[in-house]
Amino acid sequence: MPFALVVRGLEVLLVLAAIAGAVDVWWQTGAFERRVAADARRRRRLLSLSQVNPPSEETLRQAWLNEQRQQLDRLLVLREGPRPPDSLSRAKTEKTEETEEGFAMETPPTSGGASGAFRWSGPIATPRLRLRPFEDGDQSFLVDLMARPEVVRWLYEPTLTAEEVAQAMPARKSRVALVAPGDVLQLVMVTRDGGQAVGHVTLAWADGPHRQGEVGFIVHPDHQGRGYATEGAETLLAIGFDTVGLHRIVGRLEARNQASAHVLERLGMRREAYFQESEWVKGEWQDEVVYALLAQEWHGGPSGDR
Numbered sequence: 001m002p003f004a005l006v007v008r009g010l011e012v013l014l015v016l017a018a019i020a021g022a023v024d025v026w027w028q029t030g031a032f033e034r035r036v037a038a039d040a041r042r043r044r045r046l047l048s049l050s051q052v053n054p055p056s057e058e059t060l061r062q063a064w065l066n067e068q069r070q071q072l073d074r075l076l077v078l079r080e081g082p083r084p085p086d087s088l089s090r091a092k093t094e095k096t097e098e099t100e101e102g103f104a105m106e107t108p109p110t111s112g113g114a115s116g117a118f119r120w121s122g123p124i125a126t127p128r129l130r131l132r133p134f135e136d137g138d139q140s141f142l143v144d145l146m147a148r149p150e151v152v153r154w155l156y157e158p159t160l161t162a163e164e165v166a167q168a169m170p171a172r173k174s175r176v177a178l179v180a181p182g183d184v185l186q187l188v189m190v191t192r193d194g195g196q197a198v199g200h201v202t203l204a205w206a207d208g209p210h211r212q213g214e215v216g217f218i219v220h221p222d223h224q225g226r227g228y229a230t231e232g233a234e235t236l237l238a239i240g241f242d243t244v245g246l247h248r249i250v251g252r253l254e255a256r257n258q259a260s261a262h263v264l265e266r267l268g269m270r271r272e273a274y275f276q277e278s279e280w281v282k283g284e285w286q287d288e289v290v291y292a293l294l295a296q297e298w299h300g301g302p303s304g305d306r
Contacts, residue, residue, distance in 0.1 A: 114244060115244075115245070117243075117244065118178045118185065118244050119176065119177040119179065120132075120177060120185070124187070125192065126234075126235055127231065128191065128192055128193075129190060129191060129192060129198075129232060130190045130192055131189060131190075131232060131235060132187060132188055133175070133176045134186065135188075136169065136173075138197060139162075139169055141197045142169075143160075145220050146160040146165055150221060153257075154253065154254040154257040156281060178205050181205050183204075183205050184205070185202065185203045185236065185239065187200060187201055187202075187236075188200045189228055189231075189232045198219060198228050199219035199223065199229065201215070201229070201233050201235070202215065202216040202236075203215050203239065204216075210247065210248075211246045212249070212250070213244070213246040214249065214250050214251070214252065215233050215240070216251070217233050217260075229260075229263045230263050230266045233267060237249060237267060237293065241295045241298045241299070245295075248292055248293070248295070249269075249292070249293050250269075251264040252288060252290050252291075254281075254286050255287035255288065256287075261291070268293060268297065268298070269291035269293040271289060272290050272292045273290040274289050275288040275290070
């Protein structure tokens with residue numbers, strides 16, 4: 001075979017190989033592009049079947065912020081009351097609430113003949129106590145109360161100095177009404193016979209649309225074991241359910257705080273949850289127990305167990 005024919009044959013083979021390579025590249029590129037297009041069509045189809053107006057990144061971020069704010073409010077609400085009103089923590093009190101996407105969230109009605117609000121207008125009498133707001137004259141009592149390690153053992157805050165108590169007095173004195181979600185009612189328990197302060201009780205309107213509340217109490221060690229906490233807290237439950245129209249009131253405590261657990265049980269509250277090592281408080285992991293009472297239970301009906 002002549003040498004020229006061999007060279008020509010090799011050139012033909014190289015050309016065919018180049019053509020085959022180009023065809024392969026074209027096919028692979030086209031297949032990739034077809035897969036991308038098909039995937040895009042599939043995503044658009046799924047999106048059209050799910051939501052007409054999917055939530056924006058800002059809406060998702062706002063929802064996360066609201067969740068964090070609610071968790072923080074729960075930790076702070078029984079310390080120094082609610083935070084200043086703002087668009088995140090202050091719910092509306094109309095029939096419905098408008099979300100960022102324009103959907104209306106229904107607000108359930110108040111129970112019975114409840115007015116939906118409470119404003120303190122004078123001392124509230126119980127069999128042995130009178131409940132009233134804090135006054136300037138209560139400062140020395142608070143200094144003695146909050147300086148005791150056994151009193152703050154299961155609270156979030158440490159013992160307080162006289163200066164710290166004085167700084168918090170204006171806030172304590174202002175907690176005289178439950179008109180809107182975020183409000184806190186905090187009343188001093190004073191004996192009817194001698195007019196001596198023995199402790200204080202607190203009811204926080206913790207949530208708007210779902211009408212949730214939270215009750216708390218502190219009794220001076222010199223007056224513990226006499227049922228004052230039960231007597232005072234029961235009065236606030238009546239205000240929460242019968243006047244404000246709350247649907248559910250909870251009590252939260254550290255699992256080792258058996259004295260407070262007994263008070264909540266005497267109030268008829270059910271132990272609903274036990275959260276093991278859910279909070280890092282005062283240098284240790286602490287367990288939290290949640291008790292709760294529904295309006296229908298308060299009024300003598302069955303519980304909401306399902």
